[in-house]
Amino acid sequence: MRLTVRLFAFFRDGRFRERECDYPEGTTVREIITSLGIDPGEVGVIMLNSRHCSQDQVVHQGDKLAIFPVIGGG
Amino acid sequence: MADRIFRINMTELTTSIEEVPADWMGHGGRGLTSTIVAAEVEPTCHPLGAKNKLVIAPGLLSGTVAANSGRISCGAKSPLTGTIKEANAGGTAAQMLARLGCKAIIIEGQPREDRWYSILIDEEDVTISEETDLVGKGNFAVVEEAGRRFGDRHGIITIGPAGEMKMLAANISIKDPDGKLRSCGRGGLGAVLGAKRVKFIAIAPTDAKVEIADPEKFREANRVFTKALVDNPISQALGTYGTNVLVNIINEAGALPTRNFSAGQFDGHEKISGETMHDIIVERDGRPKHNCHPGCVIQCSQIYNDKDRKYKTSGFEYESIWAMGADCCVDNLDLIAEADHLMDDIGIDTIETSVAMGVAMEAGVLEFGDGEGICRILREEIAAGTPLGRIIGCGAGSVGRAFGVTRVPVVKNQAIPAYDPRAVKGIGITYATSTQGADHTMGYTIATNILGVGGNIDPLGKEGQVELSRNLQIATAAIDSTGMCLFIAFAALDDATCLPALVDMINARYGISLTADDVTSLGKTILKTERAFNQAAGFTSRDDRLPEFFREEPLPPHNVVWDMTDEEIDAFWDFS
Numbered sequence: 106m107r108l109t110v111r112l113f114a115f116f117r118d119g120r121f122r123e124r125e126c127d128y129p130e131g132t133t134v135r136e137i138i139t140s141l142g143i144d145p146g147e148v149g150v151i152m153l154n155s156r157h158c159s160q161d162q163v164v165h166q167g168d169k170l171a172i173f174p175v176i177g178g179g
Numbered sequence: 180m181a182d183r184i185f186r187i188n189m190t191e192l193t194t195s196i197e198e199v200p201a202d203w204m205g206h207g208g209r210g211l212t213s214t215i216v217a218a219e220v221e222p223t224c225h226p227l228g229a230k231n232k233l234v235i236a237p238g239l240l241s242g243t244v245a246a247n248s249g250r251i252s253c254g255a256k257s258p259l260t261g262t263i264k265e266a267n268a269g270g271t272a273a274q275m276l277a278r279l280g281c282k283a284i285i286i287e288g289q290p291r292e293d294r295w296y297s298i299l300i301d302e303e304d305v306t307i308s309e310e311t312d313l314v315g316k317g318n319f320a321v322v323e324e325a326g327r328r329f330g331d332r333h334g335i336i337t338i339g340p341a342g343e344m345k346m347l348a349a350n351i352s353i354k355d356p357d358g359k360l361r362s363c364g365r366g367g368l369g370a371v372l373g374a375k376r377v378k379f380i381a382i383a384p385t386d387a388k389v390e391i392a393d394p395e396k397f398r399e400a401n402r403v404f405t406k407a408l409v410d411n412p413i414s415q416a417l418g419t420y421g422t423n424v425l426v427n428i429i430n431e432a433g434a435l436p437t438r439n440f441s442a443g444q445f446d447g448h449e450k451i452s453g454e455t456m457h458d459i460i461v462e463r464d465g466r467p468k469h470n471c472h473p474g475c476v477i478q479c480s481q482i483y484n485d486k487d488r489k490y491k492t493s494g495f496e497y498e499s500i501w502a503m504g505a506d507c508c509v510d511n512l513d514l515i516a517e518a519d520h521l522m523d524d525i526g527i528d529t530i531e532t533s534v535a536m537g538v539a540m541e542a543g544v545l546e547f548g549d550g551e552g553i554c555r556i557l558r559e560e561i562a563a564g565t566p567l568g569r570i571i572g573c574g575a576g577s578v579g580r581a582f583g584v585t586r587v588p589v590v591k592n593q594a595i596p597a598y599d600p601r602a603v604k605g606i607g608i609t610y611a612t613s614t615q616g617a618d619h620t621m622g623y624t625i626a627t628n629i630l631g632v633g634g635n636i637d638p639l640g641k642e643g644q645v646e647l648s649r650n651l652q653i654a655t656a657a658i659d660s661t662g663m664c665l666f667i668a669f670a671a672l673d674d675a676t677c678l679p680a681l682v683d684m685i686n687a688r689y690g691i692s693l694t695a696d697d698v699t700s701l702g703k704t705i706l707k708t709e710r711a712f713n714q715a716a717g718f719t720s721r722d723d724r725l726p727e728f729f730r731e732e733p734l735p736p737h738n739v740v741w742d743m744t745d746e747e748i749d750a751f752w753d754f755s
């Protein structure tokens with residue numbers, strides 16, 4: 106199953122900005138985060154197809170997953 | 180030094196130093212500017228006439244060593260919105276005024292003759308002098324010349340040509356520790372100072388310190404407070420990427436207003452993002468981390484250099500970059516930085532002016548994406564005060580009216596900033612109900628709607644939005660009174676030690692015993708004072724509405740419209 110993973114801010118350091126990734130059916134967001142060597146505790150916001158989701162969310166073929174650290178501004 | 184009110188009468192060209200009335204004692208910053216404007220300004224007066232007053236006030240904790248406490252508030256009746264207005268900024272002025280024992284400056288009246296003036300405040304006195312050399316000059320020239328006249332350590336509050344020409348988007352600029360500028364941006368307060376014919380105010384340095392009733396308790400509270408700020412992960416991200424870290428996340432959420440509010444995502448978002456900006460800054464030997472006033476431990480500001488590694492701009496904020504970037508479809512950070520610098524020099528609000536440019540693009544005055552065109556209009560039309568320059572310099576509403584555009588993103592005639600209310604309903608409630616026209620900083624629901632700070636509330640749903648905006652608007656009014664930068668709110672929302680420490684510092688400074696509930700009551704009182712002024716000026720709940728197009732034009736990618744009902748919006752004010 107292929108999906109697009111996008112990383113932001115310092116999650117990009119030593120990793121990537123955007124990548125098409127292969128994962129088995131039934132993979133959760135948390136499993137993807139861990140597979141990238143990111144500490145799930147450092148994750149601030151996750152959006153799946155531009156909607157907020159939890160780390161328990163199961164992903165699907167063609168999804169666009171965006172993973173942000175804890176950030177803010179204004 | 181006991182705190183005093185410095186009153187400056189520009190009709191008589193006289194000054195006086197007065198005792199602080201008892202009911203103003205517990206106020207500072209926005210609470211004080213709004214209290215004074217409500218007490219002394221006729222709500223129906225012309226904002227550019229002799230009856231309006233410009234009030235400048237440091238916050239309750241300004242001048243102390245409290246971290247992040249150096250914000251200065253300017254308040255008046257706004258010529259842009261017709262409502263009461265407060266705009267705050269960093270720079271060195273708040274701390275310097277507080278150390279001179281200044282609780283607030285009230286500038287009133289209007290000179291009868293066609294002359295300009297400057298004001299000097301020092302330990303001895305407040306002096307008005309006629310000003311000729313700097314009339315017509317940009318803000319950077321004012322700071323430079325004032326440095327020659329008085330020395331580099333003086334604080335400066337100044338207006339540029341936009342303020343002199345009384346453009347409704349004119350801001351008031353405050354000198355920062357590096358001799359650059361921070362702006363009290365919104366609501367055209369620069370035009371009010373221009374109407375008083377005051378080009379700049381210089382503040383002399385002093386060795387005096389503000390009195391602290393309980394120094395020991397103060398030190399301890401500040402230690403806890405500073406730690407809460409420094410340890411907060413959001414503070415750390417702000418120091419690395421600045422506020423512009425938001426471009427990508429707001430774009431991802433489909434809430435980045437693009438092409439004059441006709442879409443929620445911008446193809447060029449990566450090119451103008453905080454991540455890209457950080458890399459450019461580092462590559463050109465700039466500084467990703469920088470403070471707008473001494474004592475800030477978050478340091479969201481930065482120094483952005485041009486291709487030749489020369490200083491171009493600082494305080495390069497998300498809202499400015501969004502407005503010139505996504506809203507005007509310019510995907511070139513160097514052009515946006517150039518425009519940012521020009522606007523600082525001209526003394527005009529980057530949000531209002533850039534949103535006005537977006538409306539002008541819609542009208543066909545220039546093409547979407549024409550960053551060079553924006554810079555040209557700033558230099559040749561706005562700075563020069565041509566008819567087109569004045570139309571754009573009076574804001575988005577002004578351009579809409581002049582060119583017959585119907586998609587004009589304003590509330591109470593003030594431009595809507597960088598978050599589309601169709602895709603983030605909480606911020607729409609803030610824009611609609613704010614006492615000062617559309618302003619994200621009045622109740623920053625983005626924290627909870629998008630960033631997961633202070634909980635999570637679905638940005639697209641209706642549930643909980645009014646309450647969220649209400650709680651944040653109340654808290655913000657209180658924070659804006661302390662002299663604290665609003666970015667302490669991220670720590671305050673998620674770290675239980677932060678707010679009690681802030682309240683302890685206020686108590687230790689003044690020898691009082693406020694509770695957290697008292698601080699909430701202060702926030703409520705400020706909102707009600709501001710609203711009562713607006714109602715007396717003729718505003719009703721019918722003014723608490725977003726423009727029609729938000730209800731009618733679905734915003735891609737979520738294809739959502741603004742669907743909060745009038746009753747839901749009006750319930751905002753159901754609190755006592």
Ligand code: SF4
Nearest residue numbers: 471475477478479664
């Ligand atoms: S966090 Fe940013 S805006 Fe706030 S005081 Fe520091 S530099 Fe200024």
